[in-house]
Each structure stands twice: as C-alpha cells, then as structure tokens.
Amino acid sequence: MVRLEPETGVLRIGHRPGRDKRITTHVALVSRAFGASYFFLSDVCDISVLRSLAYIEDMWGKGLKHFSCGLGYMRYISDWKSLGGKVVHLTMYGETLEKSIEEVRGFKRPVLIVVGAEKVPREVYEAADINVSVGNQPHSEVAALAVFLDRLYNGEELYIQYEGARAVIEPSRKGKIVKSMGGENQ
C-alpha cells in the first residue's frame, strides 16, 4: 500500500463508552479510509469500536499500520512528539483550514491529528503545534477529520489500494458492483 505524505495518526480523546461508540467507530473508519497510518483511542479500550475496525480491515483490506487504546491522551501526544512528530488539534475554535494546511504540509514530519468529543482540556490546545478549524461552526469530529485529510492529501486518499482486501468495489452510477477474490457479484 502506498503511503501518502505526510504520514498521519489520529488520536480520539474523550470517548465515553456506550454513548460515543458509533461516533468513535466512524472516526476510526475515516482514519483508515482517508489514509492515516495509526488510530489511537485514549483512556479506554472500547471493544465494540476495535471489533468494528478489525472486521472492516479483514474484509476490505489492511489500511492502518497499527491501532492502540487505553493510554492517557497526554501520553500519546508526548510519545508522538518525542519521536519527532507534530500535533494538530481539530477544533471549531482553531485557525482556518485554508491558512493552516500549507503550514501543516511544511512540517515535513508525521502529524498526529487530535479529535475530541464535547469538552477538550486546555492542555490539548496548548500541546498542539496548531489548532485548526474546519469551519468555525459546530458540526462533527468525523466530518472535520475527513475534510482535513481530504485537503491534506488533495483527494489522493480516495484512491488508495488496500492490501489483503477480500472484496473490492468497482464504482458505478446505478448499482453495486463488488469484486471478490473468486469473481464478481452484483
């Protein structure tokens, strides 16, 4: 699988088991589908999220190099920085995407993208190299992550080939065309 530049990881913080299960699963699947190499879920290991992600990777191919859960969010952030990486926190309060994206590319370092749930601690704002907004309106961390990665990778992420896929979709205006290892199913 071709890795896009810069390499990215996604850190999901503030996950509340039960309540956030589906949103966090969407964050994880967007991480995989939009070219990130790593997905980290801080503080808790929610087995339902990890199971969904594993299922998708088994069926549609391996996208992530690694996923991890359960460490404190500041630990993920400081570990990433100690390895020379940069940190971007997505928040509706941040600098505009348009003004930020060239700066992020200019880091020429792996980028950890932090996405929070409702309330993000101040130390995350301070630890981030830059806080970036995908619009200054409240919407969705799933949406913010997807648009950020789409801009960062110039849309190339939508064409990544995933290794080990048991099924591959052929784009179609009107129906479903899924190619499996054994042939073609409509």
Add this chain to the structure above:
Amino acid sequence: MVRLEPETGVLRIGHRPGRDKRITTHVALVSRAFGASYFFLSDVCDISVLRSLAYIEDMWGKGLKHFSCGLGYMRYISDWKSLGGKVVHLTMYGETLEKSIEEVRGFKRPVLIVVGAEKVPREVYEAADINVSVGNQPHSEVAALAVFLDRLYNGEELYIQYEGARAVIEPSRKGKIVKSMGGENQ
C-alpha cells in the same frame, strides 16, 4: 445569509431511534454547517435530533431554511423531483466523486443529497440521478456528506455567515476566542 450554488437539501434515511441518534445529529449539523438549505429525516421524528439542531441554530445562527421529519423517504425524493430538483445518493458503491462533481454542478438544479444508514433499499439507488462514492471504502455518512459538500462548494461553505448568531468564533491558533453580542469572552 448568502446561499451557495447549487442549493442543496439533505435527506437522512434509515435512522434507528436510540442507536443512530448521535450519528444523525452529526449529519444534521454537517448539513447546516456545510451550506445545505434543508434537512429531512425520513420515517421517524427523533426529538433528540431535532432538539440538538434547534439548540445549535439558536446559539450559532440560522443556517437551514427548513427541516422536516416523518414522511417516507420515497415521498421526500419524489416531492423534490416534482419540484424540478435532482437527487444524488452517497454510497461507497457509487461513481467516483471526481467524475461526478462536474456533472452535479451541471444539473443547475437544487440537489437533494441522500445519505443512508447501514442498508439502503435498491429503489433509492434507482431513484437517484447519480450514485456517488466518496472513496470506495466503508467509512461514514457524516464524512461522505461533509467531503461532498466541501468539494461541491469549493470550500466556500466554511466561511458562511449565519444570521441571528448569539456567538461568533474568531479563528485562533492556540485558544478559544468567542465573540458574543455583548463583547468578547476568552
């Protein structure tokens, strides 16, 4: 409020109360924040979704012209078509975004964007003028909708000014700057 072209509505189908509450709320908030004029929730009126949307519109300004719920999804689709609108269904099986987006702009008609939950009935694929994929990997209807609107509106949607906002954010690299009607709060 300036309306971007083409005008869009979002139809969320397949909502399961309880289970999909937060995902559907994110779909509604993305609709509002990314420039859609209408949000429709088919088959059920989930009060928790509508309450969240109303709260955001009250605080951050009016984005949607109208939202509606409870009618059958084919009714929303056929009503939209009977008024001369076009229909785009977002699905991982669809034609690529890159190949579709100019065609959608070329409609020169209001566009109803249909986003489903897990299983979308075949009649929706057939009723759509085009089925469009935001990547051919499974991820998130929230992400697909956001990226689709971001491409359709060329990023201009991130700068819409919302009428009646009681608070406005000033983009910031490091903190939170919120301007209220009465002044500035850090």
